[in-house]
Amino acid sequence: MQMIEAIIKPHKLDAVKTALAKIGLLGVTAVECKGFGRQMGHTERYRGAKMDVGFVPKVLLKICVKTEDCQKAVDSIVEAARTGEVGDGKIFVTPVSQAVRIRTGERDEQAL
Amino acid sequence: MQMIEAIIKPHKLDAVKTALAKIGLLGVTAVECKGFGRQMGHTERYRGAKMDVGFVPKVLLKICVKTEDCQKAVDSIVEAARTGEVGDGKIFVTPVSQAVRIRTGERDEQAL
Amino acid sequence: MQMIEAIIKPHKLDAVKTALAKIGLLGVTAVECKGFGRQMGHTERYRGAKMDVGFVPKVLLKICVKTEDCQKAVDSIVEAARTGEVGDGKIFVTPVSQAVRIRTGERDEQAL
Amino acid sequence: MLRRLLASRATPMFLFALMLLAGGSPVHAAAVQPVEMLPLSNLSAGDTAWMMTSAALVLMMTGPGLALFYGGLVRRKNVLATMMQSFILMSVVSVVWAVIGYSLAFDAGNSFIGGLRFAFLREVGAAPAEYAPTIPHSLWMIYQLMFAIITPALICGAYAERMKFSAMLLFSIAWLLGVYCPMAHMVWGKGGLLNAWSGGQFAALDFAGGTVVHISSGVSALMCALMLGKRRGYGKVPMPPHSVVLSVVGAALLWVGWFGFNAGSALSASPLAVGAFVATHFAAATGALGWAFYEWLKSGKPTVLGAISGAVAGLVVITPASGYTTPMYALLMGLAGGVFCALTSTKLKHWLKYDDSLDAFGVHGAGGTLGAMLTGVFAVAAVNLPTAYAAPAGQVARLGWLEGNHVVMFNQLVATVLTWVIAIVGSLIILKIVDVLVGLRVGEEDEYDGLDLSQHGESGYNLEDAFSATFAGGGGATLLQEELQVVPAVSHH
Amino acid sequence: MLRRLLASRATPMFLFALMLLAGGSPVHAAAVQPVEMLPLSNLSAGDTAWMMTSAALVLMMTGPGLALFYGGLVRRKNVLATMMQSFILMSVVSVVWAVIGYSLAFDAGNSFIGGLRFAFLREVGAAPAEYAPTIPHSLWMIYQLMFAIITPALICGAYAERMKFSAMLLFSIAWLLGVYCPMAHMVWGKGGLLNAWSGGQFAALDFAGGTVVHISSGVSALMCALMLGKRRGYGKVPMPPHSVVLSVVGAALLWVGWFGFNAGSALSASPLAVGAFVATHFAAATGALGWAFYEWLKSGKPTVLGAISGAVAGLVVITPASGYTTPMYALLMGLAGGVFCALTSTKLKHWLKYDDSLDAFGVHGAGGTLGAMLTGVFAVAAVNLPTAYAAPAGQVARLGWLEGNHVVMFNQLVATVLTWVIAIVGSLIILKIVDVLVGLRVGEEDEYDGLDLSQHGESGYNLEDAFSATFAGGGGATLLQEELQVVPAVSHH
Amino acid sequence: MLRRLLASRATPMFLFALMLLAGGSPVHAAAVQPVEMLPLSNLSAGDTAWMMTSAALVLMMTGPGLALFYGGLVRRKNVLATMMQSFILMSVVSVVWAVIGYSLAFDAGNSFIGGLRFAFLREVGAAPAEYAPTIPHSLWMIYQLMFAIITPALICGAYAERMKFSAMLLFSIAWLLGVYCPMAHMVWGKGGLLNAWSGGQFAALDFAGGTVVHISSGVSALMCALMLGKRRGYGKVPMPPHSVVLSVVGAALLWVGWFGFNAGSALSASPLAVGAFVATHFAAATGALGWAFYEWLKSGKPTVLGAISGAVAGLVVITPASGYTTPMYALLMGLAGGVFCALTSTKLKHWLKYDDSLDAFGVHGAGGTLGAMLTGVFAVAAVNLPTAYAAPAGQVARLGWLEGNHVVMFNQLVATVLTWVIAIVGSLIILKIVDVLVGLRVGEEDEYDGLDLSQHGESGYNLEDAFSATFAGGGGATLLQEELQVVPAVSHH
Ligand SMILES: Nc1ncnc2c1ncn2[C@@H]1O[C@H](COP(=O)(O)OP(=O)(O)O)[C@@H](O)[C@H]1O
Ligand SMILES: Nc1ncnc2c1ncn2[C@@H]1O[C@H](COP(=O)(O)OP(=O)(O)O)[C@@H](O)[C@H]1O
Numbered sequence A, B, C: 001m002q003m004i005e006a007i008i009k010p011h012k013l014d015a016v017k018t019a020l021a022k023i024g025l026l027g028v029t030a031v032e033c034k035g036f037g038r039q040m041g042h043t044e045r046y047r048g049a050k051m052d053v054g055f056v057p058k059v060l061l062k063i064c065v066k067t068e069d070c071q072k073a074v075d076s077i078v079e080a081a082r083t084g085e086v087g088d089g090k091i092f093v094t095p096v097s098q099a100v101r102i103r104t105g106e107r108d109e110q111a112l
Numbered sequence D, E, F: 001m002l003r004r005l006l007a008s009r010a011t012p013m014f015l016f017a018l019m020l021l022a023g024g025s026p027v028h029a030a031a032v033q034p035v036e037m038l039p040l041s042n043l044s045a046g047d048t049a050w051m052m053t054s055a056a057l058v059l060m061m062t063g064p065g066l067a068l069f070y071g072g073l074v075r076r077k078n079v080l081a082t083m084m085q086s087f088i089l090m091s092v093v094s095v096v097w098a099v100i101g102y103s104l105a106f107d108a109g110n111s112f113i114g115g116l117r118f119a120f121l122r123e124v125g126a127a128p129a130e131y132a133p134t135i136p137h138s139l140w141m142i143y144q145l146m147f148a149i150i151t152p153a154l155i156c157g158a159y160a161e162r163m164k165f166s167a168m169l170l171f172s173i174a175w176l177l178g179v180y181c182p183m184a185h186m187v188w189g190k191g192g193l194l195n196a197w198s199g200g201q202f203a204a205l206d207f208a209g210g211t212v213v214h215i216s217s218g219v220s221a222l223m224c225a226l227m228l229g230k231r232r233g234y235g236k237v238p239m240p241p242h243s244v245v246l247s248v249v250g251a252a253l254l255w256v257g258w259f260g261f262n263a264g265s266a267l268s269a270s271p272l273a274v275g276a277f278v279a280t281h282f283a284a285a286t287g288a289l290g291w292a293f294y295e296w297l298k299s300g301k302p303t304v305l306g307a308i309s310g311a312v313a314g315l316v317v318i319t320p321a322s323g324y325t326t327p328m329y330a331l332l333m334g335l336a337g338g339v340f341c342a343l344t345s346t347k348l349k350h351w352l353k354y355d356d357s358l359d360a361f362g363v364h365g366a367g368g369t370l371g372a373m374l375t376g377v378f379a380v381a382a383v384n385l386p387t388a389y390a391a392p393a394g395q396v397a398r399l400g401w402l403e404g405n406h407v408v409m410f411n412q413l414v415a416t417v418l419t420w421v422i423a424i425v426g427s428l429i430i431l432k433i434v435d436v437l438v439g440l441r442v443g444e445e446d447e448y449d450g451l452d453l454s455q456h457g458e459s460g461y462n463l464e465d466a467f468s469a470t471f472a473g474g475g476g477a478t479l480l481q482e483e484l485q486v487v488p489a490v491s492h493h
């Protein structure tokens, strides 16, 4: 199994969820995060004190998939999450040696 | 070493922490997250506009353990986190190639 | 490629970001988290009800780097994040099998 | 335990109460004259201005005052439901009051309850009633309504975070008619049993509602806490206030509004009103210091929650005395109230092991009782002398215990005990009935999810724009077609 | 669609309106006498006290009342911009009012608009004007200013979350002069077309601003919603209130402040003021119940947002009637308002598919219209009889429809229709002009980032200390050198 | 630097001040007559109603007004401690005032300080004192108390986020007695050195507290900022307001409450009060516009924080003039205040490099000083003429500079300089003493954790139900056994 970690723009979350659902991947865990990279932040002023907020709000998705589904999943995430502008985000894939469904104790691929 | 990532119901956090402490695992990092899966969300209404909130609040635990402790840890998490109802969550295990304790610079198993 | 996951004290975030920038690592994803470990929490009282808050706010950094840059990155994080006091945090390194830049579809090292 | 005990004792206590009532009423029912109406020429613009202001201030105590104070003390998932309890009572009580509540409280009737002359606000118009000779009768009615609103709202503090919305409504309505109206009539109503100004048998001193408002609500709150039982997880998981910030704002508004509550009870823009205003302020001040310094000594840190709770405690204690005592005595009474309520809300509660969620009893029940007794101690004839204590010609009038008047202490005691009995018996009976009708508590799941979601289908805060604004269609928060035409939400399974 | 239609029809409607005006004005311009000033000896301290209090209460309705009510209903990223709209209007409208607005509204002039006698507040001093014979002229002026402030502020609810700050300012100023001042003059100004107290042709009943304030703002709000179009994503992504908690506080303050709005409109601390006070309270109470119970029946749960919206709806409906009807009728009117506005704010809005973000039309436009008509139905001569309806000697006076006075219904209808026409035409013209000048809507990116950031460069909440306090220098939120000497921010690329 | 300088200069300045005092006092100590008491027949219900309302409004300025305004501007971790500073002062100052403060300020005494006649509120009852002939003496006392509460509370803005709670209490008490009471006596007390109404040597105009309240608190705030030094990380890490939302609410309440502050200072419901009411409102309006438009021009965006800060600045500037000038001049003064304080709170502060956390000096010190001088410029004899400036028979009275009265400018200057000197010297001495006694600043760890936790053991918000409600027993937030019987918390190591 593989763990897909995708960092995307928050307003793309819906599109990605839908794309994954289309290929039968319904289990996803989402985490709010802040990203640093090429994309610039914004500026705020309070009584003349100027503040440059350098990070950008992002959402980190964790999706554990069967190795054979991995490529398909990555591709559909890329497709759904792309806007073509800086800051679209990244996808990282890492191997998963074991998975368990807590409710049933089922292991590995049955657990997904 | 192995990184155990457990997605559990928030109100089980305490039980899981205690269970891990029992087997001598005291280091844990917890992250608030939102889960999508079989478990259904809830509905809210504001001036007649009905909203179906599809995600469920979860907590993601990251626990890095010696490989030999891994099975024991996974089992006690499963035991402590189970309610038997949909939404109990998942556990994923991934290999860790290196660990460092920042304070001392100690490496790998000494770092845990 | 390697995924560096560093759990650090929130007020060290800036120093670490700067240290990484110095060695040319500009892409970072940060997540707020709560840590349990040797470092103690604090106590609050509300109308006599005493509460011992056992966790400590931390920040989890995820940085995906080329394998050859990994050691350098880890070392500069350790250096920048160290205060010498309990609670400085941990660094964990896990292998990454694939990386994708969503905007361009570039793969692996080009994607970082 | 205590709960079962009370339940089992309900009937005998009730009978005892009935006897008490029976004892007095027939004798007096006859004697009481109807409420007199006075000519419009009596009206004073200055008094009318102040009393309209006071009525507005007292309403502000409930909303937003109490709604914020209580709303901040509950957990995030119950904030709206808790604020709603205050807000909806502003509505429900008003309707009941107009239909019959006011009449039961302030028409002459017997020593225990008023008649129906003023039902549907008949004869409640521009002409002043003898209760407040210089303002329109309808202003007196609406001013009293504001008291009738906040009293049941105070009880919410005891059943917060676990009572059904429907049960809370039924309870409040029944409690208003069954406990509040009789109490108001006995203490302030013409010919009331405890009315020191119009020939009550026991001339009790209660300027602005120590017994009627605070003891009655506080003791009833204790009954609610006992009957409903503890919140799930109480004592095991912490239940910290989700925003003491809101509570500080609420407490400050309560303090400000209380000027309308106490100084308004003079029913005129007179030196008496000013005296009550001053006493009120000083008692709030020392109440806050009392509680905060008690904590400082005991646990090393004065808490903000302690300071604001103490201010409220001081205000509760001074309420019955505000129009009868001096500024300096007020400083003492407030201090006593702050320390005393700190003890009842921490030590006593944990010792007796009931879950009075927001200390409605600890502050209002305990503080009200202390205030009723201290009022007897510190009352000063020179400040304000009820007809019942008028001195025989040539003799100097004595009002408070310190002035050498002992009978007042007895009357205060009677009033206090009677209020406790009526509150206990009335509340237990009403709670039992409501429990049978709709059930008092929400289910386990509902309590766990929080009352905002389970009772009202809302959440108090949607602060994560990312999540509330983007999880549409794909299973996140999404507008269903029913109301809005949207791209059909993808079904997941 | 509807939007295009309206745009295309603007000119003819405008001409029709002009004719209407023309029809009346010449005839009357002559007839109207200048506003009379009275001697200082007329002043009443009691009335002055109450009216200063009322003015303060009405200002409190806008800030913090409305700012909180609306601010809580928008998404987190727009909270400050929304509160700013209320706050800045407290400033801008005041200046315009002092310079010329007050004069246009309350100098005699013709049947449609006042003259310039009071421009720059000339002759607006201590001596009472005939409008309010027992208080200083300047108090009447400032009291009326508070109305002029809240009226355009109510419109914000329709264009919230998408209008440019600059456009919003220009629109509000033009709207004040082009719609509000004429309306105020016609209904309350000396010789106004609809003024039932000083020889208006159509003697309409509007005690505290049902037409002038609520219909005019509510209908104009609808125009804004139509001209600006929907918020991006409306109907696809949910847009839940970011903090109903704030809205509950705001609603409660509106309720309290409304006593100054309605009871203050009696311009004295008199029984009439008290009557309005009582009616106001009861209508708010049943309004809340009406909306909440409607939801309870329809969807199984009474919402807190529903209850507070209903209270406001009840207050809107009673506004024109508050000084003309009885408490019991007020209970009915409030109830009707609560249910009716629940329908217009949910069903109607979704059916016609316009995005009235916070239901400014649904509550104020619809509720104001209902209130204007119901005022005709439930007015009671015995409560308050305008000179226009004085009965011939010997006959009993009739005011409301229920009392058998049918002509009042016709006058209410004329007033209502005329207000709708002026609001529609005036708003459309002003919106078009502003659109040409600066553009009405913010750009897509700006709307997505939120108005707080794009219009004001701030965010409402910085709750993550970790992130706001530590991301300095290294690219996070950092003080640039410009203002403060700091270690140079590391540049990233 | 500046800090050391000031410290070293403290003694000479103090001596100079002493000389100043000495200069006047002996001469006058004799001359001053005791404060006269008037018969009850003087009382006016209308005036009493307005003054009770005003007292309530001024208290509302501190709590919740200032508590919200300041509380929103600090970082999340200091919100409660900051609100607590306002709240606890409502308590502490009241006690000090009752015991001796009021007497020192308003008993006759000499030109600089009052005597002890009114200590423990002796003779402070229903009979009016000459200060306010138509209301009870005790109402005048409590009204003045509300001023004594908010003045030290304003200083909190300078030492926010780093001062010890204990130090803050000691400082405030000493400051009240050592700086506020003398200032109040000099300007408003019978025979005060600067009192234009009862034979002060320098007849300064200060209607509602420009010198007494704003300059004295603002300048003392600057001293606090200098003595305490900067917050750790100031200028390196950003310290954005954690919730401008709270601050907007606070500012709006300050605006509303200020009507009680300024119009109340007329001590009657008179045209003078109305004039002050009107001037107050207009100055707030243009103040907001001034600051916001300055930002708009300078940095391209008007901020909400700027608008609310400007409103407060406008209110500060108009305070001394509110009862002496016209609405149109008020518009100008407010505008000047908004722009001027925008400069002092941004440019000046950064240029001099002191950390006046919430700009207590930038707004109150600077604005108060500007206001004092502008009052001399824009005062109008026709509005309100102090006895000191009464014109010889037959001649027309002149008050302001624009009316050709130059001496008033000199008196304003003397009053301003004297206030600065007393504030600087008094504050420095008190701060040094408190520093020796308990230390002014919290430790580094405590400052880092935040004052809420370190000083009060609480946190302002517990919004993460997950974490606050589930981390029990297992090391998370858990009720220790001490108070509640719980499953023992698992110890970790
Ligand atoms: N090397 C990296 N490791 C972890 N996260 C990264 C890395 N590089 C980028 N990211 C994340 O991806 C987001 C988008 O990257 P960015 O450089 O801004 O734009 P793009 O993806 O278009 O190149 C960043 O905000 C950050 O959260
Ligand atoms: N394939 C997956 N990858 C990542 N997280 C998952 C995956 N499947 C489920 N989850 C997480 O586990 C949680 C529980 O899963 P769910 O299907 O709701 O119930 P159950 O675990 O009982 O099958 C989900 O809310 C989600 O956070």
Ligand SMILES: Nc1ncnc2c1ncn2[C@@H]1O[C@H](COP(=O)(O)OP(=O)(O)O)[C@@H](O)[C@H]1O
Binding pocket: B026, B027, B028, B029, B030, B062, B063, B064, B065, B101, B102, B103, B112, C007, C034, C035, C036, C037, C038, C039, C056, C058, C085, C086, C087, C088, C089, C090
């Ligand atoms: N085994 C572990 N797995 C995951 N996170 C850990 C582990 N041990 C510690 N941590 C994280 O590191 C943080 C610091 O660890 P702690 O024991 O408090 O101090 P130190 O790092 O100095 O030993 C903890 O708060 C926790 O977030």
